[in-house]
Amino acid sequence: MQEITLEVILRLVFGIRDDRRLDRLRVLLPKLIEIGGSATLMMLPPRVREATRRLPFTQYGRFLRLRTAVDEILFDEIGRRRAEPGGTDVLGRLLETELGDQEVRDELITLLIAGHETTATGLAWAFERLLRTPDVLDRLPHDEEYLDAVVKEALRVRPVVFEAPRLVDAPLRLGDYEVPAGWYAAPLIALIHQDPSIWPSPEEFRPERFLDGADAHGKAWMPFGGGRRFCVGAQLALLEMRVILREVLGRLELSAPDPAPEARRLKLVTLAPAKLTRVSARARTPARTP
Ligand code: HEM
Structure with a gap:
């Protein structure tokens, strides 16, 4: 069921059509969601978290790497869609507003987390x-x-x-x-x-x-x-x-x-x-x- 509802978000909300991007996100997003929602990561005092930022094998380090990989695809997609406006998906509608790229990306992630x-x-x-x-x-x-x-x-x-x-x-x-x-x-x-x-x-x-x-x-x-x-x-x-x-x-x-x-x-x-x-x-x- 998670695979199916993720697919719905990728297509109807993110509006992604490109097979290679879809394949990457199908792998990256479940991992990002799992680690981003982990209680141990959330409970970590911010100072401790920051101290582990550059260590790739810590949970926070992994989270940051996954987030960067997802952001690369999303910001690229946002740029591409700004160049060709339209579309009936949620991203197309968000791009009709005054929101900047970072805010649009945040809205997409919110919808993913809340809706998947x-x-x-x-x-x-x-x-x-x-x-x-x-x-x-x-x-x-x-x-x-x-x-x-x-x-x-x-x-x-x-x-x-x-x-x-x-x-x-x-x-x-x-x-x-x-x-x-x-x-x-x-x-x-x-x-x-x-x-x-x-x-x-x-x-x-x-x-x-x-x-x-x-x-x-x-x-x-x-x-x-x-x-x-x-x-x-x-x-x-x-x-x-x-x-x-x-x-x-x-x-x-x-x-x-x-x-x-x-x-x-x-x-x-x-x-x-x-x-x-x-x-x-x-x-x-x-x-x-x-
Ligand atoms: C069976 C599926 C779902 C359930 C049970 C559910 C339940 C809820 C509940 C209880 C709230 C809080 C409402 C309140 O505080 O009064 C909420 C808020 C929200 N939901 Fe859902 N939801 C579902 C699916 C979705 C989907 C598919 C999306 C988007 C694609 C979504 C996006 C959101 C967002 C963005 C909010 C925050 C709204 C706001 O604060 O203005 N949800 N949901």
């Missing part, structure tokens, strides 16, 4: 829940409306991001509590999605909840956060998840030998499957299309 692993994790959970709920799996690919409900229900029962914190800049009254300025307040997405007064039998994976009166749940469905900082990639993520589920399930018949649900593991800000799920896949003949 989150969507892959959402998909992994969608497949996991489907495999453990064979009645629902049997109904797929089915029609677009049901597929949309499956995606929404997967993101409800297994939200990828577990909270959406806000730094409070003025005292905030929350029920009986007063949150002082300077504190963080965060709706816990995973808890809201388990509230039985809104979601009857909240543990059940039941896409039908979203079929009638899909918007009845209002703000209680919030896998993409809310308010002004609502996820900018939400529509892309929902579309990607539908397309990928449809394509995979149209070609493959999937089953899981072990019916036990997969445990969750906290991975920086996301809740990911704790382990790998064993899946049996058999080609459908002929391929089934909705």
Whole structure:
């Protein structure tokens, strides 16, 4: 799933077409993301980090080398695209703004970090829940409306991001509590999605909840956060998840030998499957299309 969602970012967001660049980035970016997101690197005091800057075998040294290699490709691509404006990808749109090269590169990296692993994790959970709920799996690919409900229900029962914190800049009254300025307040997405007064039998994976009166749940469905900082990639993520589920399930018949649900593991800000799920896949003949 990570390979597929990386491909989507490379093409739709970065707008890269050149095969050699694509090949390089397919190798470099996962490494850069892994090392850049490593807790040990982030926890290192800046002075210690700087001291290891020139040592190629330290984690920070490796990170810097990878970053330079990625930047070379991205800045080159930005220069090339400035020379031939246009294109429907996100890079083309960013280049229509006043942003300088460095800022455009930063936006691309932000979109990559925010949009690649989150969507892959959402998909992994969608497949996991489907495999453990064979009645629902049997109904797929089915029609677009049901597929949309499956995606929404997967993101409800297994939200990828577990909270959406806000730094409070003025005292905030929350029920009986007063949150002082300077504190963080965060709706816990995973808890809201388990509230039985809104979601009857909240543990059940039941896409039908979203079929009638899909918007009845209002703000209680919030896998993409809310308010002004609502996820900018939400529509892309929902579309990607539908397309990928449809394509995979149209070609493959999937089953899981072990019916036990997969445990969750906290991975920086996301809740990911704790382990790998064993899946049996058999080609459908002929391929089934909705
Ligand atoms: C299933 C996939 C995804 C999930 C669960 C997810 C979830 C979230 C959440 C919870 C937030 C914080 C919202 C808030 O604080 O209210 C967020 C913000 C953001 N997301 Fe996503 N996201 C996903 C996919 C994507 C994709 C595909 C992209 C871009 C290609 C993306 C780009 C961003 C960006 C740039 C922000 C920051 C927005 C801001 O602060 O204004 N996300 N996302």
